[in-house]
Amino acid sequence: MSLSTMAAPPIRFPARRSQSQKTPCAEWCGFVELYRLAAKSFSDAVEALPYSPGSEFDQAWQRAERARKNLDEARSALMRHEYTHDCSTRTEAS
Numbered sequence: 001m002s003l004s005t006m007a008a009p010p011i012r013f014p015a016r017r018s019q020s021q022k023t024p025c026a027e028w029c030g031f032v033e034l035y036r037l038a039a040k041s042f043s044d045a046v047e048a049l050p051y052s053p054g055s056e057f058d059q060a061w062q063r064a065e066r067a068r069k070n071l072d073e074a075r076s077a078l079m080r081h082e083y084t085h086d087c088s089t090r091t092e093a094s
């Protein structure tokens with residue numbers, strides 16, 4: 001599976017009602033932090049993949065797969081929160 005097929009289609013966010021900066025809630029910040037950490041561990045896990053096949057590769061691959069699923073879940077949680085809570089400001093909207 002290539003990276004391009006893994007990427008979810010862009011999600012349309014509701015247009016902002018004003019130009020004023022909203023203060024994102026603490027929960028949103030927490031989700032962003034989780035997403036950052038998950039992305040970092042995924043990156044680290046992928047970097048640790050050895051260049052030769054074998055049991056070492058298999059173990060590193062399993063770690064990378066777990067990290068990828070964590071990253072997916074962290075991303076979904078952040079998206080879900082933005083959908084349902086409308087507390088965050090997205091500069092690319094509208």
Ligand SMILES: [Zn+2]
Nearest residue numbers: 025028085087
């Ligand atoms: Zn929120």
